[in-house]
Amino acid sequence: MHALNWVDWIILILTLLAIVIYGTWQTRGSKNVKDYLRGGNSSKWWTIGLSVMATQASAITFLSTPGQAFNDGMGFVQFYFGLPIAMIVICMVFIPLYYRLNVYTAYEFLENRFDLKTRTLAAVLFLIQRGLAAGITIFAPAIILSVVLGWDLLTLNIIIGLLVIIYTVSGGTRAVNVTQKHQMIVIFIGMWVAFFIIVGKLPEDITFSRALEIAGASGKMEILDFSFSLNNRYTFWSGIIGGTFLMLSYFGTDQSQVQRYLSGKSIKEMQLGLIFNALLKVPMQFFILLVGVMVFVFYQFNSAPVNFNPTATELVLSSEHKADYEALQDKHESLFDDKKEIIEGLFASKDKDKDLALQELGKINQQDTDIKNEARSLIEKVAEQQEVKVESNDKDYVFIHFILNNLPRGLIGLLLAVILSAAMSSTSSELNALGSTTTIDLYIRNTGEKTEAEKVKASKWFTFAWGIMAIAVACVADLAENLIQLVNIIGSIFYGNVLGIFLLAFFFKFVKGNAVFIAAIITQIIVIILYFLNEYELINLPFLWLNFVGCIVVIFLAFLMQLIHINEK
Structure with a gap:
């Protein structure tokens, strides 16, 4: 158990309160649903870019990723290799279509192209996986902070959840975008400070290049794996193929990301925001992994426990x-x-x-x-x-152990603020998207037209309800081998199927709604079965490949059903 110094408490509390108060004050009084759900289409490209990055970079990124590098080296960066490819495709195909149709959610487009039941199915699949993920993004920092600081887990879950609910419900999409911009600044400063302190704490004769040699001797600097072995979870090919499909699904069809760039002032601002993310995201992940490698080198000179938990x-x-x-x-x-x-x-x-x-x-x-x-x-x-x-696997505890035992007063508070800011930023996007999808795709679509005030009120209540649900999921969440992998596994089970539905909508005009709907249900069952067969080691199919499999299977089945005339619609 570690007692925080009063300086750390002040920095931690002031940083978090400043973000919440600023986000609430800046975005008070949304009068219509366009303001509330699309931020009044006022976001500049850099706000979109930072908001998109903050949505993906949860607390899990800053707790788990350094630990991943500490244990397994830099190879995890290959997971992100498909991201720039996906960003280019989304800029060329998805954004122009969403902009032309003037949609609030990605799933509205599916009704225009197919039918109501296909739109509803895609929205429900999103709500299931993102609802679970929102709980995990609260639970991840809470479980680790509760263990290392001796804080009560239940209290932490509730505090993180309620802080996010306050400004997300109050200001909607613009509040999320505004706060995420500042959260990312706090995160960047915190990680750079941590990196320079780690390098500075190495012995005088150990330069940065020598530190890399020491890390390389233990295989920590093996970045690229070109093998086709399915036994290796992270390879160049799984990143380029599975990663591209995962990122296409996530950034192109997941409302928590789509809502970030739909708030842009123009189609150009939206596209520039995603290109900014494409250029910065892989280097950012590389840097966070490098922080973990430097922690590994640090513990070559300083004693460490045999297990960090x-x-x-x-x-x-x-x-x-x-x-x-x-x-x-x-x-x-x-x-x-x-x-x-x-x-x-x-x-x-x-x-x-x-x-x-x-x-x-x-x-x-x-x-x-x-x-x-x-x-x-x-x-x-x-x-x-x-x-x-x-949790016997201590990857998630490595970085926080280093922070608490080796950083000076004040900086511990800053790094804890980084972790909690990241938790809040990703959770706020998720709640915002869950609320808007429930409002637009389920509530308003199935209950008839509402006034602007009624739409905003419903959005706020649904966002609040999902916030409470996320806190509940966080309070009952189970332990996982590595939290960053758990979020990606949940996404991989659902994303490939949803991406396949969208690709059918974009490129295969002869395929109709009934064929897609039936194919999507069958595909989801197949993907879930494949996941559990892999878990019980009956087959060898790492989770990243589920994105590719789900996408291809739903397209193939929809083709097949349309061709044999299961339906004419």
């Missing part, structure tokens, strides 16, 4: 397996001493000796990884015996 450690140390766990800790500390000895003589060696020393360092780090895996297995064994749930 304090709750997991306490659980084992209070069990009958205490001696086994302490033996693993002793081995871990012994290897740390060996590493220090190798590194101290590393850069004084001749080139040939240096290469041998780096190889030896890599071997020791592999042994250390094996010990950490043994520790995780022991934690899982104890948790199973005691019938309690605890």
